[in-house]
Amino acid sequence: MRWIIPLLACCLPAGLAAHPHVFVDTGIELIFDDEGRLTHVRVEWAYDDFYSLMLLEEMRLDNDMDGVLTEAEEGQLAGFDAEWVEGYNGDLVMRLGGQQLELSGPLEPTATTEQGRIVSTHLREVSGAPVIDGQVLSVMPFDEMYYTAYEVTRPVTVNGRAGCAIDKVVPDIDGQLAQMRAMLLTIDADADLEENDIPLVGEEFATEIRLTCPVS
Template identity: 65%
Template sequence: MLSQKCVVAAGPKPYLSHMRWILTLFTFCLPVPVLAHPHVFIDTGLEFIVDDAGNLTHVRVTWAYDELYSLFELEDRKLDQDGDGILSESEQAFLAGFDAQWIEGYNGDLVVRADGQIIPLSGPMEPTATTDNGRIVSTHLRAVEGEPVAAAALSAKAFDETYYTAYEVTRPVTVSSNLTCQIERTDPDIDGQLAQMRAFLLTLDANYDLGENDIPLVGESFATEIRVSCPST
């Protein structure tokens, strides 16, 4: 049985005001097609599972969706019909995996690196879903694929590069291992990144053609970095 040796408490209050300000920038500075661009906020938690040899074997991901998205999702699926924000066991079983039907090539909006190299991870396994104060909370497990990966210098970021979805690591980050591991987090320079984005957007004009130009991929710039270090044996 693996024991939890390291826990990082939830981070600071989500940067919702910053993110909504970003959306306002896009709304006023970019052409009409961007106005229809949907947006979802997800509070994220991570569990790194490390074996006795000091190798990362799995990552378990928790996603807690914002209230509005959760409401729409539950209504569309005709769940929580009594409106008490609590799902029955059968409803939880029905909802489990609703966000685990990934298209080929999708990275799960999670990038984990070891010594700077991206670690290949499996698709989602063992999906669960429930509700917490009206918010959908789901989990899924991903296995490390290929050669064993030492957990001596891991780095992880949860982000959607297009900012379709905004992830914030506000739920616990843990390491499950018999080893004593260290966890550090580095939060992004929100103000600095916003200033850069604003400067870019102000360079655009009404003739900016989204068909020929890509919106800058800013998701990683707003992502918290989690670093994990476990001793090898």
């Protein structure tokens, strides 16, 4: 299993200890049209140093190891993380008034490097272009399996609307770990995890961005 972080390793049934394999600093741009409707979200992913190095070597990019790509290399790298299998949600869940919004697949992918780290962006269309006045828009980047750990450390911005408030809600990691630890201690080492209804923890460890805008 890939969804338990190292702090739980001491409490897991034998053979289940695991942790995130990829770490991504995330940025979000929420894009509104002239009528105040939410039409798109642009997502920025900055990959950790190790994953970036591994991928650049695999793709034979940045051969001079200076951490800077040529224009041609950027073109070759762009879209490497935008070829999604059917059903993949892009590790992003957006809800308006508690109802999940439907998002398109990735559009306009870009990629570059910053001090050796790969930084990519992609655009997604928000189905129905909703008006969010009077409601809370929730944006949560996470991998439900917790194979990839997302941290919202890069800018969160609003394009096309003024006066909107952005709140970042950081999860209670210690509390979630305590609950998970207590649950795991009740499970036999040879137990079937699916039969024991073990939850996916990615959302529990996710940072939530909440956007509110004044009524236009």
